[in-house]
Amino acid sequence: MKYLAFLLLLFAFIVPAQADFYEGLEAYERGDHATALKLWRSLAIQGNASAQYDLALVYLSGEGVERDPVKAAYWLRKAARQKLSRAQAMLGTLYEQGTGVALSYMMAAELYHKASQEGDPLGQYRLGMLYKDGKGVVKDLSQAVLWLRHSSERGLAPAQHNLGIMYYRGLGVPRRYKEALKWHSRAAEQGDLDSIVTLGLMHFKGEGVDKDFKEAYSWWSTAVAAGDEQSLSAREAVAAMLSESDLTEARRIAEIKRQRIFPDAPN
Secondary structure (H helix, E strand, O other), rough: HHEEEEEHHHHHHHHHHHHHHHHHHHHHHHHHHHHHHHHHHHHHHHOOOOOOOOOOHHHHHHOOOOOOOOHHHHHHHHHHHHHOHHHHHHHHHHHHOOOOOOOOOHHHHHHHHHHOOOOOOHHHHHHHHHHHHOOOOOOOOOHHHHHHHHHHHHHHHHHHHHHHHHHHHHHOOOOHHHHHHHHHHHHHOOOOHHHHHHHHHHHHHHHOOOOOOHHHHHHHHHHHHOOHHHHHHHHHHOOOOOHHHHHOOOOOOOOHHHHHOOOOOOO
């Protein structure tokens, strides 16, 4: 009976806190930043880790409040101490950039490692990049590939792009163009511009795939639609190599890609 009373008391405290948190989230999404800030600050002071994290993001973005990276770091640190993995990863980025805290690659690596162990894709991606560059940790390309792969499998486009680079260049793994093509393709479908440009090059050169000038044209055209003016010359150069019918087909393929990846971009 006492245990039941305890659960009821606990439930009475938890449910309003959850309601306030989601009310703050709804307010933020509709642009009512003042209400969101008020609700999250109240919950953050009470020790709610998710509210502390979101409050920190508000201070980082400066939406509805004066931008204050120091306060952002303060609240991220509170949430990170409660082992909220996304807070650990975000606090790691502040240490890596020296934003709101003193720059420290070692602190960044420590925080990324904690977040990575909990499966946080941002932490895994950034930890992989630290191993790639030898910042805060001993340079280890095999470890870089390991953590980039973990993050890539969880769908983070920057990790997929960088894993594609590792396979393309043979860094920490044997050079495998098909693997590079796979990861660049996944990143490209999420709008990663560098991977889109790289796919144009790989199809043009026949790396990991048969040479296909129409595909090269379509990827470079997609990059141009996204605002990459440097791909314009490459697109026009390959266009000159196509017959009129192949160019028409390449433009059709490019338009399909544009609508799928960048539906808001001008055609």
